[in-house]
Amino acid sequence: MTALIENKKVIGPEKVVLEVLNAIKVYEKLDSYKFYSDKSFLKAHLELMKGLIESAGKYSKQGVGIVKGTIVEHITPPYEDVPHQMKDLFEYFKDADELTLLKNCVFHYEMEFIHPFLDGNGRMGRL
Structure with missing residues (x-):
């Protein structure tokens, strides 16, 4: 595929080109x-994963396991x-008493642990 970027x-x-183009749109x-809205989170996933997976913008409807080689590293809830x-x-994220840096660290860890999507969890964590 050929695309024009800047x-x-x-x-x-x-x-790969579609992943990059989607990421550019989302970051723009x-x-x-x-940041405190699950609906906004799902919308960002939809835009980030558009054209890459059928379930873009939707939480997983099946159990997910993360396998490295032949070893199961993590089974999602x-x-x-x-x-x-x-x-x-997201309710925790709204807590005004918690330091923003701590909230971001906890959110990133917990979101990756929950692994809410079939694909794109790492991209959403970085976003």
Whole structure:
């Protein structure tokens, strides 16, 4: 696939180029997302993963395991619990008494542990 990014021609595998183009769009609109909103979080995932997975913008509807080689590194919480766990995490994020740096660290760790999406969890964590 060929794409123009900032008037420069970029050539690469279609999926990789689409990942980059989606990321650019999301980061350009970063100020439009509400950091304390699960709806905004899902919208960002939708835009970040558009055209890459069918379930973009939706929490996983199946259990997910993270495998490294032949070893299971992590089994996510049951998918039925994910919306509730994410809502709780966003409620914690609203706590004005907690230091922002600590909230960000806790949010990143917990979101990665919950692993709410089939794909794109790492990208959303970095976002």
